[in-house]
Amino acid sequence: SQTIHQWPATLVQPVGSPLSLECTVEGTSNPNLYWYRQAAGRGLQLLFYSVGIGQISSEVPQNLSASRPQDRQFILSSKKLLLSDSGFYLCAWAWTVDQPQHFGDGTRLSIL
Amino acid sequence: DAKTTQPPSMDCAEGRAANLPCNHSTISGNEYVYWYRQIHSQGPQYIIHGLKNNETNEMASLIITEDRKSSTLILPHATLRDTAVYYCIVRVATLQGAQKLVFGQGTRLTINP
Numbered sequence: 001s002q003t004i005h006q007w008p009a010t011l012v013q014p015v016g017s018p019l020s021l022e023c024t025v026e027g028t029s030n031p032n033l034y035w036y037r038q039a040a041g042r043g044l045q046l047l048f049y050s051v052g053i054g055q056i057s058s059e060v061p062q063n064l065s066a067s068r069p070q071d072r073q074f075i076l077s078s079k080k081l082l083l084s085d086s087g088f089y090l091c092a093w094a095w096t097v098d099q100p101q102h103f104g105d106g107t108r109l110s111i112l
Numbered sequence: 113d114a115k116t117t118q119p120p121s122m123d124c125a126e127g128r129a130a131n132l133p134c135n136h137s138t139i140s141g142n143e144y145v146y147w148y149r150q151i152h153s154q155g156p157q158y159i160i161h162g163l164k165n166n167e168t169n170e171m172a173s174l175i176i177t178e179d180r181k182s183s184t185l186i187l188p189h190a191t192l193r194d195t196a197v198y199y200c201i202v203r204v205a206t207l208q209g210a211q212k213l214v215f216g217q218g219t220r221l222t223i224n225p
Contacts, residue, residue, distance in 0.1 A: 006155075032210050043199075043215035044156070051210055059212065090155050097211050100146065103155030 002027035006091050006104035014112050019064075019078040021107050023091030026072065033074040034092040034101060035066055044090065050074060051097075086111045116200045121220040130187040132219050134200030137181040144203045145176060146213065147185045149196040149221075156199065156215070159185065190223045197221070 003026045013019060025031055032051050036044040046059045048066035056066050063082050067075045074091055088108050092101040117135040124130040136145060144163050148156040160167055160174045162183070167174040173186040187194055199218040203211050 034210070038215075043217065044213065046212045049210040049212075057210065092155075094211070100158040100161055101211070101213060102158055106153075106155045108153070 002093070002102070004091060004093055004102060004104040006089075006107055008107060009105065010108045010110075012110045012112060013081050015083055016080050019076070019081050019085070019109070021076040021089055021091075021109075023074040023076075023104060024072055025074075025093045028072070028093065028095065030071060031093040031095065032097060032101075033068060034094075035074065035076050036090040036092065036103075038088040038090060038106075040087070048076070081111050083111050085109065116202055116216055118198075118200050118216065118219045120217065121222070123222050123224055124187075124190050126192060126223050126225050127189055130190040130194065130221060130223070132185040132187075132198050132200075132221065133182065134184070135182045136200070136202050139180055139202050141180075145174070145180075145183050146201040146203060147172070147174065148199045148201065148213075148215070149194075150199065150218070151196045157196075159198075161203075190221075192223050192225060195221060195223045 006023050034049045035047040038044045048058055050056050050068045064078050088106050090103050090106045092103045094101045144161050146161040147159040150156045160169055160172050162174045162176050176183045197218040197220050199215050201213050
């Protein structure tokens with residue numbers, strides 16, 4: 001079976017500090033990978049998606065970047081965090097574009 | 113992008129069937145209806161999806177009207193662990209083929225003992 005792991009579960013960072021959130025998927029190959037952000041009391045916003053190694057597409061301009069160094073690894077990064085980067089960050093995977101997305105347990109990021 | 117409309121909250125007694133409605137009157141012919149749920153502080157969990165026909169799996173049933181303008185998610189025997197926010201989503205395709213799920217406010221379902 002397939003599993004998706006995200007870490008850390010919670011993170012508190014000062015404004016201006018760097019960020020690296022990691023997501024890995026097991027039990028599948030060449031999945032579609034997604035990063036979403038959920039602000040408090042709001043729906044999910046798609047940030048980045050990837051259909052293969054080294055392929056990253058951004059949905060919204062922002063202070064964040066994403067990379068996919070390996071087939072089943074998806075990393076969300078920032079060089080300098082802003083207060084507005086606070087939120088619940090979720091990674092998801094899907095077999096193909098036509099298949100359901102399956103989410104990890106998320107990282108709750110607080111910026112002080 | 114097709115939009116969905118759901119009631120903000122619903123209550124259901126434990127052991128009863130929970131019927132969650134969703135309107136998606138602007139849905140296109142090739143767009144699927146997806147249902148996810150989110151328990152507090154966890155990632156969304158996929159429940160079921162469908163295009164035209166009714167669907168059933170181990171978690172729930174999905175009833176889609178003939179005109180596809182609305183659907184109902186049915187949890188046949190609700191338990192306390194089914195308390196969550198339920199999202200009805202119409203899949204939105206991005207330019208490069210990867211699907212974008214647009215989550216609205218959902219329905220907060222509370223199962224009462």
